[in-house]
Amino acid sequence: MNNSKVNRIKDKAFNYFGIFCTLIGLVILAFFIGNIFYDGITRIDWDFLTALPSRKAEKAGILTAWVGSIWIVVFTFLIVVPLGIAAGIYLEEYGKKSKLSELLEVNISNLAGVPSVIYGLLGLEIFVRVLGMGNSILAGSFTLALLVLPIVIVSSREALKAVPKSIRLASFALGSSKWQTIWHQVLPASFGGILTGVILAISRAVGETAPLIVIGALAYVPFTPSSPMDEFTVLPIQIFNWISRPQHEFTVNAAAAIIVLLIITFTMNGIAVYFRNKWQKKINW
């Protein structure tokens, strides 16, 4: 056999190996989702979504959990969006090449790698104790905002970087200042990318459990929160709590709650993909 034939065969072999590797992840995910749906789908009904938690599995619902999750998402969003985008703008447009921004950059990458439970400890000390927020929605939101801040900063920077230099130069040449150029040209043009990062960050925050348990979010909350200073629970904590119980009925409840959580995160990711595609179509450099 000549050399190119051997190379052909190697090429094919690697191709199949790649397909195999890709399928492993997908098959496991499909199996997991299938299993969850099999266990939980019959449990989901209107009562399940609107009932308060209960000691009896068949009466228990996830009202406080998903309402708490929404409170957390809204406040995390409000905190992380201005902070993350402003930090991204600073690092990408203003702080370039200074010693300070190099230091910041390294540490932002480090932050992205810190285990989430450590953020919980940080939140417990700073927000719950020092700033006196207690184990409230606000403290939870700040903690999660810190956790996902690096995602927003990094994706904002990438989106800003993707705006061609020619657009900036054109704006400068017309006599606009740096801030005018960023505000009127660069930010609108990078909006799609920034939004994608924000939504991915938020959908990560929706699924977080550990840091919220550490700051003292409760598993059993008999009321829906009415202000950001109220105590709260969220879907993942409710799931965690149910799974750790011995009765089979609670496992079914957990499966049903997982389905709801999956639907929420998949929907948010779907929205992110939709906006990214829409923006890419609109702005085609």
Next chain:
Amino acid sequence: MKNKLEAKNVSVFYDDFQALNNINMSFEENAVTALIGPSGCGKSTYLRLFNRMNDYIESFRLEGEILIDKKNIYNKNIIVEDLRKNIGMVFQKPNPFPKSIFENVAYGLRIQGIKNKAILRIKVRKALQQAALWDEVKNDLDKSALTLSGGQQQRLCIARTLAVEPSIVLMDEPTSALDPIATAKVEKLIYELKKEYTIIIVTHNMQQAKRISDYTAFFYMGDLIEYNKTEHIFTNPTHDRTQNYITGRFG
């Protein structure tokens, strides 16, 4: 003849590399001056001196003075944003903003704080007419500028520049990305514009320099080799190098 711009003992360095060597040159008002020369000869660097676009290059250093209406634009008390409102620039590749046609032209006015819609409409229309684009886009002002053809985009960029009413327009190879028909339109436009504007244009196209410019400056390796009336440069150049370049023997 009135001098609009003047370069006095101008040398430019990028770190240790000297891009321009002691250039002395003055530009006549309401005339088209073409800068020609092989790639890397410093003509684009020279053009960008006049609206201080080189300021964004970190290693850039200037010696000498650039005078506009007798004022050195590199003085410390000069506000670059104000300077650029008086000196427009058209780039090599059309670079419209990803906004509507109207907003592209209105942008320069908006950043100056003009909010009155009636005034904006009048000025946008005037600029588009000056750029010979109005008839083609007057019904599509809300459409994205990115839907226009390359030639239309470049005329839009010219309109955008004219809207802020500069007195000088710098053009960096404005037709190099355009087909011959679009090029002809832009050239005709430049010819019209010199009644009201002082125009400096960098071009690689000898025929273009010959067709549209009143004066031509030939640059080679950072030196200004020859600067004279265009017809003189193209019929009877003083230097052999100029002769060789314009007849296509090198470059």
